[in-house]
Amino acid sequence: MTFSSLPFALFLAVLLAAMAIARDPRARKLLLLAGGVFFYGFWNWRFLLLIGFTSVFDFALGLAIHRARGRRRKALLAVDIVVNLGLLCVFKYLNFLIGSVAGAAALLGWHPHVRTLAIVLPIGISFFVFEAMSYCIDIYRGRIAPYRNWLHFALFIFFFPRMVAGPIIRAADFLPQVRDRDIHFTVDNARRAACLFLLGLVKKVVVADRLALLVDPVFAHPSAFDSATVWAAVIGYALQIFCDFSGYTDMAIGVARLFGFELPLNFRLPYLATDLTDFWRRWHISLSSWLRDYLYVSLGGNRKGAARTYLNLLVTMLLGGLWHGASWNFVVWGGLHGVGLAAHKLVARRGGGGPLRDALGWATTMLYVCACWVFFRATSFTKAWVMLSKMAFVDAGGVRWIYRPFWPLLGAAVIWHLLRRDGEHFELPLTSYRGFLLLFASAWLVFFAAPVEAQPFIYFQF
Amino acid sequence: MPRNPFEWTANPAQPAGVSEVTIARAGAPVPRPRRSAARVLVAAVAAFATATAGAEVALRLFVGEPHRYADDPERGRIPLPGSAHWQGAEGRATAHYDALGLHDPGVRATKPAGERRVLVLGDSLTEALEVGDDDNFCRLLERRLAGAKVVNAGRMAYLAGEMVHTAEVLQPGVRADAAVLVVRPSTFGDDGDPRVALPGYWAARYDFSPDGEGRLVRLDGAGATLKRFPRLAALKQRSAVVDLGVGEAARRLLVTAPTPPPDLALYRRRVDFALRRLARLYGGRVALVLLPHERLIAGDSDGSDDREAVLRAAAAAAGVPFLSMREPFRAIYRDERRLPFGFDNVSPPDVGHLNVRGHRAVADALAPIVGRLLP
Numbered sequence: 001m002t003f004s005s006l007p008f009a010l011f012l013a014v015l016l017a018a019m020a021i022a023r024d025p026r027a028r029k030l031l032l033l034a035g036g037v038f039f040y041g042f043w044n045w046r047f048l049l050l051i052g053f054t055s056v057f058d059f060a061l062g063l064a065i066h067r068a069r070g071r072r073r074k075a076l077l078a079v080d081i082v083v084n085l086g087l088l089c090v091f092k093y094l095n096f097l098i099g100s101v102a103g104a105a106a107l108l109g110w111h112p113h114v115r116t117l118a119i120v121l122p123i124g125i126s127f128f129v130f131e132a133m134s135y136c137i138d139i140y141r142g143r144i145a146p147y148r149n150w151l152h153f154a155l156f157i158f159f160f161p162r163m164v165a166g167p168i169i170r171a172a173d174f175l176p177q178v179r180d181r182d183i184h185f186t187v188d189n190a191r192r193a194a195c196l197f198l199l200g201l202v203k204k205v206v207v208a209d210r211l212a213l214l215v216d217p218v219f220a221h222p223s224a225f226d227s228a229t230v231w232a233a234v235i236g237y238a239l240q241i242f243c244d245f246s247g248y249t250d251m252a253i254g255v256a257r258l259f260g261f262e263l264p265l266n267f268r269l270p271y272l273a274t275d276l277t278d279f280w281r282r283w284h285i286s287l288s289s290w291l292r293d294y295l296y297v298s299l300g301g302n303r304k305g306a307a308r309t310y311l312n313l314l315v316t317m318l319l320g321g322l323w324h325g326a327s328w329n330f331v332v333w334g335g336l337h338g339v340g341l342a343a344h345k346l347v348a349r350r351g352g353g354g355p356l357r358d359a360l361g362w363a364t365t366m367l368y369v370c371a372c373w374v375f376f377r378a379t380s381f382t383k384a385w386v387m388l389s390k391m392a393f394v395d396a397g398g399v400r401w402i403y404r405p406f407w408p409l410l411g412a413a414v415i416w417h418l419l420r421r422d423g424e425h426f427e428l429p430l431t432s433y434r435g436f437l438l439l440f441a442s443a444w445l446v447f448f449a450a451p452v453e454a455q456p457f458i459y460f461q462f
Numbered sequence: 463m464p465r466n467p468f469e470w471t472a473n474p475a476q477p478a479g480v481s482e483v484t485i486a487r488a489g490a491p492v493p494r495p496r497r498s499a500a501r502v503l504v505a506a507v508a509a510f511a512t513a514t515a516g517a518e519v520a521l522r523l524f525v526g527e528p529h530r531y532a533d534d535p536e537r538g539r540i541p542l543p544g545s546a547h548w549q550g551a552e553g554r555a556t557a558h559y560d561a562l563g564l565h566d567p568g569v570r571a572t573k574p575a576g577e578r579r580v581l582v583l584g585d586s587l588t589e590a591l592e593v594g595d596d597d598n599f600c601r602l603l604e605r606r607l608a609g610a611k612v613v614n615a616g617r618m619a620y621l622a623g624e625m626v627h628t629a630e631v632l633q634p635g636v637r638a639d640a641a642v643l644v645v646r647p648s649t650f651g652d653d654g655d656p657r658v659a660l661p662g663y664w665a666a667r668y669d670f671s672p673d674g675e676g677r678l679v680r681l682d683g684a685g686a687t688l689k690r691f692p693r694l695a696a697l698k699q700r701s702a703v704v705d706l707g708v709g710e711a712a713r714r715l716l717v718t719a720p721t722p723p724p725d726l727a728l729y730r731r732r733v734d735f736a737l738r739r740l741a742r743l744y745g746g747r748v749a750l751v752l753l754p755h756e757r758l759i760a761g762d763s764d765g766s767d768d769r770e771a772v773l774r775a776a777a778a779a780a781g782v783p784f785l786s787m788r789e790p791f792r793a794i795y796r797d798e799r800r801l802p803f804g805f806d807n808v809s810p811p812d813v814g815h816l817n818v819r820g821h822r823a824v825a826d827a828l829a830p831i832v833g834r835l836l837p
Contacts (some may be wrong), residue, residue, distance in 0.1 A: 205630055213809030217759065224759045224799075399759065404807040431497050436509030444517040448525075448706065 001042045003251040025182040036158030047122040055157040058132040062146040080136040084129045091122055124191045125163035128157055135171040139219050143170045152178045161255040165248050167266040167286035177261050179307040190255050195428040196254030202442050203247030207409055211240040212369045214403035219377055222386040226398040230390035232406055234370050237377050269417050271462030274361040276340040291320050314338035340368055482712035521702035525551045530707035536631045538665035552814055553592030555803045565589050566614040568638055574812035578610045578836045583625040584644035588616025592815045600823035621660055622650045622736050640835045641740050647766030650732040651724045670732045726772055733776040748775045752786045758795040758812045763827050783831050790823050
């Protein structure tokens with residue numbers, strides 16, 4: 001049930017109607033929880049047990065950690081982390097580990113007979129496990145107090161707008177919104193929600209899904225195409241993944257706003273970044289800040305010397321890459337970003353600045369980010385290598401096919417970035433001619449520009 | 463939360479202790495002055511009209527003009543005779559229709575002495591709206607056949623039942639000496655095609671079900687569906703928004719209809735019927751051409767090898783020359799790294815309709831066959 005589907009529209013309408021009828025604030029919270037349960041169960045009801053377990057287990061561990069003292073407190077946190085990461089490992093990484101061990105053994109000349117398990121990846125597991133884990137870590141660190149109302153904590157875990165693809169929310173940001181106020185529908189929230197939802201829909205359906213028509217065939221058969229086409233596909237993918245993921249986030253924030261909840265920003269025009277550090281301040285902010293606060297800092301951050309800082313960056317980004325999926329190409333992608341961040345830190349120490357340096361930094365960063373996206377998107381290292389060879393104009397020949405909508409979409413993305421450099425909130429004034437014009441023009445765009453076959457959201461797989 | 467000493471992702475716009483959520487809240491808009499409901503309604507209506515007009519202009523510029531059509535009592539909904547249609551949804555070209563509603567310069571009512579005429583029957587690959595009037599394989603074939611007139615009778619979405627019926631309807635006026643039946647693997651096997659069920663597109667057609675023997679059936683009149691909605695029909699001919707909107711909605715509803723697996727025995731009987739009928743009409747001077755639709759870049763067969771074998775066998779049994787473009791298309795991709803199908807505004811690049819290279823290849827391969835066929 002994706003946000004851009006008819007079943008979701010029906011689900012949302014029914015939920016809003018039910019909440020409008022309900023008088024009791026607690027009943028409205030229960031209805032929102034039931035909506036989350038239905039939303040997740042609609043995909044696969046069997047995994048409700050898993051997410052339900054997380055909501056009970058971490059709630060109980062949070063209380064226990066808060067009560068405990070000394071080594072017991074640390075031991076309870078360790079239990080929480082082991083159980084949460086264990087769930088992630090079993091459902092997401094077990095087959096990858098088995099395959100990797102078997103592959104390594106084969107390199108050494110030993111060919112064990114291994115069998116992988118038919119494990120279905122629960123949708124959104126990477127997101128809700130990280131959120132639940134951060135709740136207990138924050139309690140351990142004394143940053144928040146545990147919540148004693150399970151309903152509130154369950155709403156945190158089952159809050160459907162961000163359940164399957166983020167943004168990753170923190171208990172400190174979300175739980176006060178559940179505890180301290182009633183959930184109610186307001187016209188102002190609805191208007192702002194509609195604007196955000198429409199923006200996300202345009203990004204997803206008009207830009208990302210259209211670009212997928214260029215990206216998918218080229219990444220599937222890179223050797224068939226010439227260098228110009230491969231370059232277009234790589235730039236197209238950079239735009240596609242941004243519009244796909246930030247479009248989903250906009251819709252998620254919009255739907256959350258409909259119920260009066262504020263979710264964190266997840267993107268801040270990442271392709272305006274002038275260096276890789278800046279890029280990670282702007283890209284998937286909820287994940288990068290999570291990795292910073294709960295992994296990089298825990299490893300020692302930059303408190304243990306330059307060499308250790310670089311190592312910490314590399315380890316953090318390697319694991320960040322692995323978070324995206326159980327595949328070596330994500331590990332390489334993360335590793336490359338780790339190396340890039342360390343290299344930037346090294347260069348940045350020399351100081352300097354100015355517009356020329358910014359322009360050079362922007363070009364270098366974009367080139368590096370695009371090259372990294374090749375590993376993120378390619379289905380094998382062989383194909384990634386072919387793509388990079390074509391990008392370097394080695395073996396540049398092949399079919400020249402640059403999908404014509406690529407150019408206007410690229411132009412629109414550039415204009416969008418330049419117009420919104422200040423990062424102010426997008427809002428349509430839905431009382432004025434200009435606001436309605438943008439609304440209806442966007443609606444026509446979505447209707448006519450949407451490809452016949454909708455693409456799934458890229459980040460649903462993580 | 464203490465100030466983060468690790469500058470890696472510290473956001474300069476984010477003061478210490480202020481979460482992203484707080485920043486989001488800070489960006490919340492200030493309340494706007496209230497406007498009267500009437501003013502808001504007027505603004506909404508005016509904006510809708512402007513957006514729709516903009517969509518109309520944009521569609522005409524970048525996608526195409528609305529299709530203008532006439533209702534023919536025999537052939538159903540046909541392009542308006544003498545009209546032109548510009549389309550950019552695939553390729554970019556203007557197609558001019560003749561007095562018969564065919565994408566063709568037209569045939570003279572009086573057949574000049576010595577002129578030999580060939581009627582080419584097919585679907586949208588033959589009609590070829592995506593390439594210029596002079597670049598489709600019928601025109602290219604005509605240039606290769608000195609003194610011959612090649613009539614393009616291709617029509618989008620036609621299946622064998624409509625092709626055979628069209629030949630019978632056109633023959634008294636066109637008086638062709640030979641016919642070329644240009645088919646895709648699905649041309650004889652798609653009675654389950656959801657388009658067949660669209661009342662109004664056809665007036666009459668040969669229905670092959672259930673035993674493969676064609677029976678002429680008349681549907682409920684040309685344009686029957688739209689005739690029930692005359693205002694919509696008129697708008698559909700004038701407005702790109704309505705034309706594409708209705709078409710788009712129908713496409714989204716119908717595109718997922720499953721195609722049943724082919725019954726090869728039934729398929730063979732359909733081919734036999736069509737060839738027999740055409741051979742009777744043109745004195746045996748008929749050729750059969752197959753345009754396979756395989757993914758050349760992916761190296762995937764279109765799964766029609768079995769149907770190609772049936773077509774080949776049926777043609778041999780009927781004494782009809784058979785041309786499969788499978789190998790010529792593969793050779794174009796292999797030797798030239800070019801594609802016979804597709805344009806730079808459709809995806810993937812090796813599907814869709816024939817491009818200029820594909821049309822040239824068909825004309826090259828077909829010219830000697832038609833040359834031998836003509837008296």
